[in-house]
Amino acid sequence: MTTPESPHSENEGAYNFAALEAKWAAYWEEHQPFTIDDTDSSKPRKYILDMFPYPSGDLHMGHAEVYALGDIVARYWRLQGFQVLHPIGWDSFGLPAENAAIQRGVDPKEWTYSNIEQQKTSMKRYAASFDWSRVLHTSDPEYYHWNQWLFLTLYDKGLAYRKDSWVNWDPIDQTVLANEQVLPDGTSDRSGAVVVKKKLTQWYFKITDYADRLLDDLNQLEGRWPSKVLAMQRNWIGRSEGAEVDFVIEGRPTPVTIFTTRPDTLFGATFMVVAPDSDLAAELVADASAAVKEQFAHYLEATQRITEIDRQDAGRTKTGVFLERYGINPVNGERLPMWASDYVLADYGTGAIMAVPAHDQRDLDFARVFDLPVRVVLDTNAPVTGAIPVVTDEMLESGDIPALDPRATGEALSGNGRMINSGPLDGLSKDHAIGRILDLLEETGGGRRAKTYRLRDWLISRQRFWGTPIPILYDSSGAEVPVGLEDLPVRLPESEGLDLKPKGTSPLGAATEWSTVEKDGETFTRDPDTMDTFVDSSWYYLRFLSPKDDSQAFDKKKVEAWAPVDQYVGGVEHAILHLLYARFITKVLFDLGHVSFTEPFTSLLNQGMVILDGAKMSKSKGNVVYFSEELDAYGVDAVRLTMAFAGPPEDDIDWADVSPVGSQKFLARAWRLSGDVDSSPGIEFGNGDAALRRHTHRFLADVPGLIESFKFNVAVARTMEMVNHTRKTVDQGPGGSDAAVREATEAIALALSLFAPHTAEDMWERLGHEPSVALQRWPDADHTLLVEDSVTAIVQIDGKLRERLEVSPMIGGDELKALAMETPGVKRSLEGKTIVKVIVRAPKVVSIQTTS
RNA sequence: GCCCCGGUAGCCCAAUCGGCAGAGGCAGACGACUUAAAAUCGUCCCAGUCAGGGUUCGAGUCCCUGCCGGGGCACCA
CATH class of the missing domain: 3.10.20.590 (Ubiquitin-like (UB roll))
Known part of the structure; x- marks a missing residue:
């Protein structure tokens, strides 16, 4: 029905998002406007990368956010005249896909690739401006071939090695986990199982060799990465600086080295503690009495049985076994009894400590349980500066002076003060004492400055099927033989006939035809494990530059032209794992001369989560908002716009607080403007309404800065403001034929092309232009119009x-x-x-x- | 316990360098259009910035202390 008098409805119909989506999706599919010529050097380049998804089911609202935000950035730089590389692929190996496949009794490959197709369809519907010509899947042999090349490259440099050690074991998924995959409560980040310790021979990447660089290079990223992520990475690497001190052990030819951050308290050491599960403990107890040996054996067993959760209970009463051995304190020759206790960790420092109960709470707790001596060596009541007394006159008068008796109070003295009972250190402050004792230790050779890290080597072996086979063979003696580069890829066998159910060993080992290799008359066995999928994603950003190259992992020339990534967009849940590994691998590739930069991601944008009613969405809570339902209800553009407008990108979006309906109404309002413009394309804007022109040029001048500083919500608000001004000019001012109205509406269409691509394309067309608005240039603001009269x-x-x-x-x-x-x-x-x-x-x- | 981020209107959020607290939206009220409603167009209402100190001519913004919320690390020597 038409109302002839209505000014806004002359045979143009209403805003119909479904029709616009169908129309423009077909256009983009036909013209592929975002497939780039990567050899064209006439334009400056930007590499905008969104974290690629796992193909476990359809896209969800979290994907809707990240791909909306990444697309804003990509589309923005295109409007700025850049050649923008914006690729997408799938992180398609891994446990989620495999477990789902097991539950459904289908081939993981079929299951994975059909999910990829579904997600691809959704992404195209979502109008993400990807270059669809360079899609990659990490589960393709054409990809994991180079994953194996990477492994062998690290192996060749001694950065991939096999070690027998206690590993994190997930009893549900029946596989090992990296330290990074164990949550603080001691459960698996995937299955939720309580992780236990198991001794296995596994492959590791030597990331600890890079600990200092991984830490120090974070400074380069300051201001470009979220401070939260930088803090998390620093925390995770956990460098502490202190000293290694050698303690002679009675009856042992070589001394034991301990690590301490408090060498100033060396004179306060009254006993030593070693980790019960360390080799040292086993050796020290070997000469002990039968009773102690038995006690120790029980204790060791108990330590290994204890869960991570229990170990983290700091309030737990200290336990331990006296080993009937003594160490000699190098600074004063005192005999220190040696104990084994589980509060000392085998794989941190040297697995042995000097215990200074007066100044370390854990040591004090232990000393009080076993009645060991406590000696104060730092008077924390003594002023350090001299000017500011620690003990005030009032305290003296009232007699309320803090007791320096940790043994009685149970509180270790952790503050600063002046050294006592410490020979050459007496009278020094803590900091000076540390410097002094370090010098003394280095002079006498009894110790040295040292650093230690919380970061451990990266365990990459996984006892699962759906991953990259580790390209290592074992000969009949068990010796490692790397697969030759010419024999890559080592392809996964078909899953048919294999039992993929978790049983503690890799299903690949049971594929005897696959795992047995005859070569030059000798029989070899393949390593049955697959690689952690974080290996796959640690270098995929390089593969996007030459995804079809079957002669090398990546094309060095393309890498020089495009990498590192200018803008990386993804969830903060990858703040440690993925980003740390990608940074590590990049540094390794740099050292080997494969790339010329040391950091993979120049700038990082973390989006928050999409939640509902203040809570994380989950099927069990029944508070899930479904991606496809939202698109059906409000349209792609309204959902994308809502994501951009909700607030700062890094904040969580509570879907209950935002209004996709409001977004839809706004888009309709903007779109209607394009029907009210009564002038021809190319009209001279100079004679248009001056007030609106000022608004338009202020807008043109401000939006770029807002987008570049990720204030997408503000940019949307400014676009709404533009629409309001333009509407008013049409209805209450000079009307739709005024040139300024066209200028303003074109600016709105250009801005909306970042957030609402269908609506923007249609506006652009209704304004009489040829598509695509996405390939236009953002106009320069006329600065003479920016000067206010008053x-x-x-x-x-x-x-x-x-x-x-x-x-x-x-x-x-x-x-x-x-x-x-x-x-x-x-x-x-x-x-x-x-x-x-x-x-x-x-x-x-x-x-x-x-x-x- | 240590570290990071945040707290502005009923709600989501703005506010270059310290310079009029309000750009935008949601919700609400009212009006125009309509037989009516929806849609649309328009007008309007609402806080003194978590609390307390400090610096300053001037503080939402800088500094200190505390409270609340979110996140990270934690028996790491």
Whole structure:
């Protein structure tokens, strides 16, 4: 039905998002506007990368956010005249896919690739501006071939090695986990199982060799990565600086080295503790009495049975076994009894410590349980600066002086103060004492400055089927033989006939035909494990540059042209694992001369989570918002716009707090403007309505900065403001034929092309232009239009606002001050007062200070 | 316990360098259009910035202390 009189409905129909989506999806599919010629060097380049998804089911609202935000950035740089590489692929190996396949009794490959197709369809519907010509899947042999190359490259440099050690074992998934995959509560980040310790021979990447660089290079990323992520990475690497000190052990030819961050307290050591599960403990107890040996054996067993959860209970009463051995304190020759206790960790430092109960809470707790001596060596009541007393006169008078008796109070003394009972250190402050003792230790050879890290080597073996086979063979003696590069890829066998159910060993080992290799008359066995999928994603950003190259992992020339990634977009859940590994692998590739940069991701944007009613969405809670249902209900553009408008990108979006309906109404309102423009494309804007033109050019000038600083919500708000002004100009001003209305509406269409691509394309077409709006240039603002005729200056007297006046923005300070003094409000306020000071900040403020 | 981020209107959020607390939206009220409603168009209402100190002519913004919320690390020597 049409209402002939209505100005907004002349045979143009209503805003119909479904029709627009169908129309423009077909256009993009046919023209592929985002497939780039990567050899074209006429334009500057940007590499915008969104974290690629796992293909476990359809896309969800979290994907909707990340791909909306990444696309804004990609589309923005295109409008700025850049050649933008914006690829997508699938992280398609891994446990989620495999477990799902097991539950459904289908081939993981079929299951994975059909999910990929579903997600691909959804992404195209979502109008993400990807270059669809360079899709990769990490589960393709064409990809994991180079994963194996990477492994062998690290192996060749001694950075991939096999080690027998206690590993994190997930009893549900029946596989080992990296330290990074064990949650703080001691459960698996995937299955939720309580992780237990198991001794296995596994492959590791030597990431600890890079600990210092991984830490120090974070400084380069300051301001470009979220500070939260930088903090998390620093925390995770956990460098501590201190000293290694050698303790001679009675009856042992070589000394035992301990690590301490408090070498200043060396004179306060009263016993030593070794980790029960360390080789050292086993060796030390070997000569002990039968009773102690038995006690120790029981203790070791108990330690290994204890769960990570229990170990983290700091309030747990300390336990331990005296080993009947003594170490000699190198600084004073004292005999220190040696104990084994589980509060000392085998794989941190050297697995042995000197215990200083007076100044370390854990040591004190232990000493109090086993009645060991406690000696204070740092007087924490003594002032360090001399000027500021720790013990005040009031405390002296009241006798309320802190007791320096940790044994009685149970509180270790952790503060600063002056050294006592410490020979050459006596009288020094803590910091000076540390410097002094380090010098002394190095002079006498009894110790040295040292650093230690929380970061451990990266365990990459997984006892699962759906991953990259580790390209290592074992000969009949069990020796490692790397697969030759010419024999890559080592392809996964078909899953048919294999039992994929978790049983503690890799299903690949049971594929005897696959795992047995005859070569030159000798029989070899393949390593049955597959690689952690974080290996796959640690270098995929390089593969996108030459995804079809079957002669090398990546094309060095393309890498030089495009990498590192200019903008990486993804969830903060990868703040440690993925990003740390990608940084590590990049540094390794740099050292080997494969790439010329040391950090893979120049800038990082983390989006928050999409939640509902204050809670994380989950099927069990029944508070899930479904991606496809939202698209059906509101349309792609409205959902994308809602993601951008909800708030700062890194904040969580509570879907209950935002209004996709509101977004939809706004888009319809913007779209209608394109039907109200009554002028021809190419019209001279110069004669248009001056007020609207000023708004438009202010908008053109401001939006780029807003996008570049990720203030997408503000950019959307500014676009809404533009629409409001333009509407008003059409309805209440010069009308739709005014040139400024066209100029404004074109600017709106360009801005909307970042957030609402279908609506923007259609507006652009209705404005009489050829598609695609996505390939236009963002117009430069005319700076002569940015200068305001007049601005409001304020006059403050004693901090209170007393007067406003309209002045020229070019006004001088003296003139403004004179004007201000003449105003009635100021005169009135100044009556009976003496002016002390006048501060003028032309053209904004005059601030007058008085005494009354 | 240590570290990071945040707290502005009923709600989501803005506010270059310290310079008039409000850009935008949601919700709400009212009006225009309509037989009516929806849609649309328009007008309006609402906080003094978590609390307390400090610096300053001037503080949402800088500094200190505390409270609340979110996140990370934690028996790491």
